[in-house]
Amino acid sequence: MTPKINRRTKIVATIGPGSESEDMIARLITAGVDVFRLNFSHGTAEQHAAVAQRIRKQSRIAGRYVGILADLQGPKIRISKFRDDAIELTEGAPFRLDLNLGDDEGDQRSVGLDYRELCDFVVQDDILLLDDGRLRLRVDQVTPSAVDCTVVIGGKLSSRKGINRLGGGLAAPALTSKDLNDIKELSTIKPDFVAVSFVSSADDILQTQELLAEIGLEAGIIAKIERAEVVADEEILNGIIRASLGVMVARGDLGVEVGDAQLIGIQKELISRARKMDRVVITATQMMESMIDNSMPTRAEVFDVANAVLDGTDAVMLSAETAVGKYPVEVVTAMSDAALGAERQAVARTSRYRLERQFSSPQEAIAMAAIYAANHYANVRGIACLTESGSTPLLMSRLSSGLPIFGLSAKPETLQKLALCRGVIPKFFDARAFEEIDVESRTIEFLLDGGYVLKGDSILLTKGTVMGEPGSTNIMKVLPVQ
Numbered sequence: 001m002t003p004k005i006n007r008r009t010k011i012v013a014t015i016g017p018g019s020e021s022e023d024m025i026a027r028l029i030t031a032g033v034d035v036f037r038l039n040f041s042h043g044t045a046e047q048h049a050a051v052a053q054r055i056r057k058q059s060r061i062a063g064r065y066v067g068i069l070a071d072l073q074g075p076k077i078r079i080s081k082f083r084d085d086a087i088e089l090t091e092g093a094p095f096r097l098d099l100n101l102g103d104d105e106g107d108q109r110s111v112g113l114d115y116r117e118l119c120d121f122v123v124q125d126d127i128l129l130l131d132d133g134r135l136r137l138r139v140d141q142v143t144p145s146a147v148d149c150t151v152v153i154g155g156k157l158s159s160r161k162g163i164n165r166l167g168g169g170l171a172a173p174a175l176t177s178k179d180l181n182d183i184k185e186l187s188t189i190k191p192d193f194v195a196v197s198f199v200s201s202a203d204d205i206l207q208t209q210e211l212l213a214e215i216g217l218e219a220g221i222i223a224k225i226e227r228a229e230v231v232a233d234e235e236i237l238n239g240i241i242r243a244s245l246g247v248m249v250a251r252g253d254l255g256v257e258v259g260d261a262q263l264i265g266i267q268k269e270l271i272s273r274a275r276k277m278d279r280v281v282i283t284a285t286q287m288m289e290s291m292i293d294n295s296m297p298t299r300a301e302v303f304d305v306a307n308a309v310l311d312g313t314d315a316v317m318l319s320a321e322t323a324v325g326k327y328p329v330e331v332v333t334a335m336s337d338a339a340l341g342a343e344r345q346a347v348a349r350t351s352r353y354r355l356e357r358q359f360s361s362p363q364e365a366i367a368m369a370a371i372y373a374a375n376h377y378a379n380v381r382g383i384a385c386l387t388e389s390g391s392t393p394l395l396m397s398r399l400s401s402g403l404p405i406f407g408l409s410a411k412p413e414t415l416q417k418l419a420l421c422r423g424v425i426p427k428f429f430d431a432r433a434f435e436e437i438d439v440e441s442r443t444i445e446f447l448l449d450g451g452y453v454l455k456g457d458s459i460l461l462t463k464g465t466v467m468g469e470p471g472s473t474n475i476m477k478v479l480p481v482q
Helices: 022-030 045-062 177-189 202-214 234-243 251-258 260-276 299-311 328-343 362-376 390-397 411-416 435-447
Strands: 009-014 035-039 067-071 086-089 094-098 127-130 136-142 147-155 155-158 163-165 193-196 220-225 246-250 278-286 315-318 380-386 405-409 424-426 458-464 473-480
Touching: 009 328, 009 390, 022 045, 022 220, 022 260, 022 328, 035 045, 045 177, 067 411, 086 177, 086 202, 127 147, 163 251, 177 202, 177 362, 202 220, 202 234, 220 234, 234 260, 234 380, 246 251, 246 260, 246 299, 251 260, 251 278, 251 299, 260 278, 299 315, 299 328, 315 328, 362 380, 362 390, 362 458, 362 473, 380 390, 380 435, 390 405, 390 424, 405 411, 411 435
Parallel strands: 009 035, 009 315, 035 067, 067 193, 193 220, 220 246, 246 278, 278 315, 380 405, 380 458, 405 424
Antiparallel strands: 086 155, 094 147, 127 136, 127 163, 136 147, 458 473
């Protein structure tokens, strides 16, 4: 008999028409989804609330703590509608973005726009990117009400597709009127995380925190990094990361603005920077896009997931693959297998970058000491972390290790947030239900009964002198499993 092997990297799966049924949610949880994403670019608050209830129900049935991420739409800049829903742009042809056109008046020569400020932010020879960069326009002339362009890369263009400028710089507030209304509705959904799109500064995060506090919601905020000007400014980027629970490397719009050749380096830097700043990080967009229509991933997609895992990402995310794809369960299984394969590599189980760091609290010192001890004492099979707020296992998860971190808490909201932290296994355990003298033996018994450790192993236990007080972790012990 051997202990259970758990995947350390977490999987975020987007809910949509292909996955919103109760049966499919149950199957996805069984397949290994750790966090479900509700995409507020589609659907109503009532629909999202119903899906959230199904997720909570099926999580309880499965005996797992699964998080819910509400992803706000943000200021996606889009063209208006065409009369015939789509047109074909030809290379070299003129095309106008016209602020005076109505929402359903677009044709082969021009289309309206929902971004009234476009004429203030573009100049001659700028390159505008449509439909995630699949089509390109060169700006020839800018007037107060229109932008005249030449098609550089043509193709089919459908209504309501997004528009970006190569290099970024199309400014719009991160929270739109739709987002403000959606935030008010989150009190009925009660997500564990809220993702803010097109963040431009830490103020966007602070504003979101204030709005969530007004409705009594304590959700972790994930900043979506999508703007070229943000990754180009270290001070702004660091401020955003510090203000958030974590970041999402949103490779769709970010890749369009910075160019794919620059994106891989930015991805690696964002993952490293977030981990060093004790924040979680999600790598997203087109990770296994071929599986929207195919039951197997390409080798390149497997490598893409594996590389993000080796870089240290906390989670990898599926978007259309599970929202509208034909094989939602198969894609989760394929992503899980790719992550497990990468985690078997030695580089994914060791880390040295914090050895020179001074710790700022007893809690951080204990968390880092526990991971160091676990990585250098062969008999240790896991770390049992008794936690109230979840901050100690989060700190532990910033250092790479091949050992599971058991986040043991009596608070469901803490356990659901830990579902996003790499290497952390959230489990309900109420240490206050036992006499203090029995807590250690009861913890060992709990892990032994769950099949996570075997007799003869050792575990590292961290806890606070005062049980039930957040931020009080100051004790570490090596305990034999007997």
